[in-house]
Amino acid sequence: MSNEGRLTAERARALALEAGFQEAGLVALPYESEARDAARFREWVAAGRAGTMGYLERRSEDGQLLRERAGIPFPWARSALICFASYAFPSAPLSTKGSEPRSGWIARYAWTSRVLPSRLLPSGGDAKGERRPSDYHKVLLKRMRAVEARLHQQLGEFESRAYVDTGPIVERALATAAGLGWTGKNTCLIHQGLGSFGFLAVLLTSLEVTPKDKTPEVAALVPDRCGSCTRCIEACPTNALIAPYQMDASRCISYLTIEHKGPIAEELAENMGRQVFGCDICQDVCPWNRKALDRAQRGGPIAADAELEPRAELINPALEWLASLDEPSFEREFNGSPVRRAGFLGLKRNVAIAMGNSRQTQFADRLEAWATAADEGLRSAAQWALGRLHRA
Ligand code: B12
Ligand code: SF4
Numbered sequence: 001m002s003n004e005g006r007l008t009a010e011r012a013r014a015l016a017l018e019a020g021f022q023e024a025g026l027v028a029l030p031y032e033s034e035a036r037d038a039a040r041f042r043e044w045v046a047a048g049r050a051g052t053m054g055y056l057e058r059r060s061e062d063g064q065l066l067r068e069r070a071g072i073p074f075p076w077a078r079s080a081l082i083c084f085a086s087y088a089f090p091s092a093p094l095s096t097k098g099s100e101p102r103s104g105w106i107a108r109y110a111w112t113s114r115v116l117p118s119r120l121l122p123s124g125g126d127a128k129g130e131r132r133p134s135d136y137h138k139v140l141l142k143r144m145r146a147v148e149a150r151l152h153q154q155l156g157e158f159e160s161r162a163y164v165d166t167g168p169i170v171e172r173a174l175a176t177a178a179g180l181g182w183t184g185k186n187t188c189l190i191h192q193g194l195g196s197f198g199f200l201a202v203l204l205t206s207l208e209v210t211p212k213d214k215t216p217e218v219a220a221l222v223p224d225r226c227g228s229c230t231r232c233i234e235a236c237p238t239n240a241l242i243a244p245y246q247m248d249a250s251r252c253i254s255y256l257t258i259e260h261k262g263p264i265a266e267e268l269a270e271n272m273g274r275q276v277f278g279c280d281i282c283q284d285v286c287p288w289n290r291k292a293l294d295r296a297q298r299g300g301p302i303a304a305d306a307e308l309e310p311r312a313e314l315i316n317p318a319l320e321w322l323a324s325l326d327e328p329s330f331e332r333e334f335n336g337s338p339v340r341r342a343g344f345l346g347l348k349r350n351v352a353i354a355m356g357n358s359r360q361t362q363f364a365d366r367l368e369a370w371a372t373a374a375d376e377g378l379r380s381a382a383q384w385a386l387g388r389l390h391r392a
């Protein structure tokens with residue numbers, strides 16, 4: 001049978017690689033273990049694990065959780081292409097490596113930037129252009145739309161929808177079903193060669209992956225290679241990994257520093273360390289990431305990406321620098337960056353907690369000033385941090 005007019009894994013993967021992704025997998029919908037994954041998602045939500053992330057609990061008109069199955073919000077969807085873009089940055093340090101006590105940690109995925117050519121800068125800039133923050137959502141959605149456009153050129157009319165993070169779908173469940181990797185005990189999607197420091201992007205289409213009965217072109221499932229390892233569970237400082245493969249997001253530092261608004265419970269704050277945006281610990285300790293980084297340092301498959309390059313100042317950033325930013329400078333530093341999602345006051349709250357956990361009394365003046373702030377989250381974090389410094 002000719003491959004013309006058909007969506008095959010080879011065709012989809014070739015287009016994804018051409019657009020700049022490192023890996024891609026295709027799965028026909030509905031996939032085999034969809035009912036199991038839907039039940040897992042339902043139980044996760046019912047147990048209150050989503051915290052205040054109400055968008056995860058949105059329901060269809062007939063009361064089903066929208067994200068349970070891709071077919072609920074997208075009844076026309078017959079296939080999903082899931083792409084992987086690495087943010088491993090092999091030569092950069094891990095958060096678990098000791099660092100200067102006056103520095104904080106911003107999650108690796110949020111370090112990204114690119115050089116804007118001077119013709120795109122309002123001020124003109126110099127001939128070299130200017131380095132500006134970049135956000136994977138935007139960068140990868142553009143790539144996914146390029147894949148979508150190429151498929152339309154080749155295969156004609158069909159329904160399609162591209163998402164990076166924000167769609168009403170469980171991307172990691174789709175990625176696992178598409179054979180991109182396995183779900184680790186830290187709940188991340190791990191690719192055997194590239195590790196888990198990677199973003200996912202999804203293209204849903206109404207194209208059938210045919211023939212459905214014999215699908216040599218649809219990748220086989222990757223076996224779980226966590227084995228007896230439990231490093232991520234042991235390393236999680238807030239015990240958010242409550243069991244293998246299960247996270248209580250409301251305890252996760254990534255949730256607390258990015259998604260959660262307002263005060264942070266003291267019991268969690270004291271275990272947050274100096275994480276000011278997101279958290280990488282359960283990935284930094286993972287042997288599969290160590291292997292991927294080692295291989296990359298020896299010239300392996302993780303290439304530099306000009307649109308997702310790390311900004312040096314965000315690696316172990318000085319807490320005092322972050323604390324000193326006023327709102328216009330916060331906008332200048334983080335407009336166009338994932339860090340902006342924490343908000344100006346949210347980031348300050350996180351910095352206050354990190355200052356408390358640093359036990360560096362030189363931060364006392366800054367914290368005193370914040371201890372009377374109008375914002376409750378910042379105020380309570382500063383008061384708690386001062387108490388922690390005085391107990392130092
Ligand atoms: C909400 C959300 C969060 C929440 C909740 C995370 C969570 N574990 O649920 C918070 C804010 C904490 C978060 C944190 C992070 N996130 Co996030 N997040 C999402 C989002 C928007 C939805 C995830 C979701 O539906 N969660 C609900 C649970 C049930 O789903 P899940 O964990 O993905 O589900 C799998 C497991 O729970 C598993 N499972 C459940 N029970 C069992 C039992 C067994 C035996 C097994 C085998 C499996 C299993 O089944 C599911 C499918 O595989 C997705 C984007 C998307 N639309 O999917 C990004 C996404 C998952 N996040 C991403 C990233 C990068 C991060 C961070 C690394 C950012 C950071 N450095 O701070 C951390 C990682 C923390 C971690 N260990 O997972 C990437 C993950 C890429 C990857 N390689 O896995 C995604 C896919 C975004 C993207 N497009 O790139 N995130
Ligand atoms: S991201 Fe950090 S807090 Fe969240 S589960 Fe992993 S180690 Fe725990």
Ligand code: SF4
Pocket residue numbers: 184185186187225226227229230231232233282285286287288
């Ligand atoms: S640290 Fe160990 S258990 Fe956790 S995801 Fe990696 S291999 Fe699996």
